[in-house]
Amino acid sequence: MPKQPQYGLLIDYEYCTGCYACQVACAQEYKWPAGMAGMRVMEVVQKLPHDKAYLTYLPFPTELCVLCASRTSKGLQPACVQHCMAACMKYGRIEELAREMGKKPRMVLWVPRS
């Protein structure tokens, strides 16, 4: 039986600006070489009716994300969460974050491998 996950990252992707701070914060924290990081930021340009389009960025925790256990155990925020320029990421217990999700649209809750 794999360990049951307890913690996750809540992303309010309405406000993610694609600044890549999370990705580099993680690379710095874990000294990953370029090409590896616990977070990857994706750009999605979606075509809409009437010749319109919508631009979204979405941070995605990769197989390298360890949810910053060493930081959170000291009461610190995960490196990506602290530095997020748009303050659009939240770390916490899955159930609490799931409740938060109900407050507004354009949210995603990640439960990384950790």
Added chain:
Amino acid sequence: MKRGERKIIRTTTWSAGPGCHGGCGVLAHIEDGRLVKIEGDPEHPWNQGRLCARCLAMTQYVHHPDRLTRPLKRVGERGEGRWQEISWDEAFDLIEKRLKKIREEFGPESVIFSMGTGRDIGPWICMLAYAYGSPNVMFALSGIACYSPRIAAVDTIQGDYCILDAAQWFPKRYDDPRYKVPKCIVIWGYNIPASCPDNVFGHWIIDLMKRGTEIIAIDPRLSWFVSRAKKWLQLRPGTDGALAMGFLNVIINEGLYDRAFVEKWTNAAHLIRSDAAKLLRESDLVDSGSASNFVVWDMVRGAPAVWDATELDYKQAGVKPALEGDYEVRLASGAKVPVKTVWSAFCQQVGEYPVKRVSEITWVPEKDIVEAARFYAESKPAAIHWGVPIDMTPAITPTVQAIANLWCLTGNLDVPGGNVISRYAFDAVAYALPGTKGVIKLKSKEADSKRIGADRYGPLNRFIWRAQTDLVLEQIFTGKPYPIKGMWIQTCNPVAGIGLDPKKWVEALKKLDFVVAVDLFMTPTAQLADVVLPSATFLEKDGLRSWWVPLQSINKAMTVAECKPDVEINFELARRFDPDFRWQSIHELYDEIIKPAGMTYKELQAKGWAFPPEGHPSTPYHRFEKGLLRPDRKPGFQTPSGRIELYSSIREEWGLEPMAHYEEPPFTPVSQPELYKKYPLILSTGRRSPVYFHAEHRNIPWLREIDPDPVIEIHPDTAKSLGIGDGEWVWVENWLGRCKFKAKITLVVPTWMVMATHGWWFPEKPGAEPSLYGVWESNVNQLIPMSFQGKDGLGAPMKHLLCQVYKASSSEETGNA
């Protein structure tokens, strides 16, 4: 300290490193003298612990294996890439000797001191240039077209600059009871690049959106803001002035302006002579009258009345000035002339921009213009936040006048949540932007008389104490009116970044007798120098920052090899050049600069940052009403009339159009229909990368990974018609040259425009000529000319050129890294 022990230094970002205009509080983790980690400072009111990708990559920057660590002397030909390491003493001696020789033979003005954008360099490069005796400090962009023109233009009509209010003046920020969240922010040509230009932390706007602010986005590209905007005005690049005139048209016709503000705080009631198209002055009416005083039509007496611009009052009591109308006055000569009020002339001018015409010029639908103008005018408070595209057009000043008139007419100036007057914290000037003079000055007016362009361009004599860049470049070739023999280049990379027509800059550098470059890494520009000095990041220096509020100290956390901070390099040479140089140490100089704050530099360092108190001219709000803006403490503005000048007396003095208007830029489908047939796409440049600051950071692995190639954005339909696939290499070409980009096929650009990224060179490629780190492959500035500055010497066309795009053959493709 024990080995392996970690100390954490609290400091402030600025320039070398993240490259930005700075302001973030950071905690630098140092072990054994090395930076092991950098984090945002959660206690800092500026960024609250946040930090951008570039700053988070500082460990790779500070300890980069390619960093220059010792001074270099050229041993081969210029550009051959052969260098010899020398000591600082040798470097200083050599520079002193060579530059003194030029000074003796040709005069100090023959050496240009060139800098790049927004760095912690303004005062220190001035300190060096002025100690040497040269007035020719140059910001190396054509038309000085970044920020200074906007500041100068706003100063011209308003006396003080102003910026978006994000409560940055208060330690508690958005929670300060004095503050109001704007209902609407107009984002005018600005994206969230996390490069924090113009001293606004870009993501503050997101904080405000979360607190309810709605956005009007003015941008030809589908930016992040556009996707989240209530209204998007997708204008043709370069037509911002017309759009702003259209806004004014709607606002005036629909009566959406603040008439009380217009009457009380602008020069709307002042009279203009219809015969001479000039403001009527007291001296026109009576021989003994002052030419500095203006005249209104007093409705009570049915006669002209004099506005005393020194007393900021009418000379008679009980004057009720007419806002509108045509009148007749008798001049001192006895002649009768027709006059009209500024407001009448202004409304007439605005009347020339009906929404239909504006829509034709800007390509924005009429309905959208009207609705956006109404929404802005009806939202209280509302703010406008603009970006550098406003500077990057030759008619920058009239464009700024139109936009600035918007925040004035709607009563949004210096109110909570509006456009708030921005002063240096405590009026301590650490960065000599337009409108201010710091403690560092040229010795004499005589020395300044040789400044290139100051005789020709008004703003250069009133607000911007720089040489005019386009004229400098021309003068290097003509040698007229005097020869240019040397250049000191610091925080600046004209061959790869800031220089338009960069091949001409290379030619120019080669004509000079002596060139010094100060940088952290070798660059295409530094390759053409005679001496290269290794400079330091913000982590390696003591500094200060009062670029608006708060006042902050930069605290040295570490050193790297023999690198020296810019200020130290310049201080040492300034001492050598000027026998009267009056500071003994840099801290003594800093003490003098921050004296108005009532603390010493050491005290500031201990605090980290300091906010000026309520009631200080550098703390908002309503300062013009409280008499906090003018040295005489009278309510009003620091303009010649003491009022916001809808009709600019200063522009009139310069012989330029005094009121806001639109001028078509030089290289557009409208102004160049013939060229447009051959080059059928609008070429816009310079959209920001979140991980680069202009020409920097291509050598930082974490950052390069995110944005590996020079990219041009092309709409899918356009790409299809050109047979170009996503990720394919293409040539972008116009009458000036061509360069290569990787196509990014995306809906973020319209079909009629392509957007090319700027500042590209390849630090991994050979540095020696002809390669110069591959700078000729993808530096888009090769497609943009110099010498198209505006009539006042400011602004240049950088966002609206023309081009064609075609696929590169497979042999021409570039695999870069």
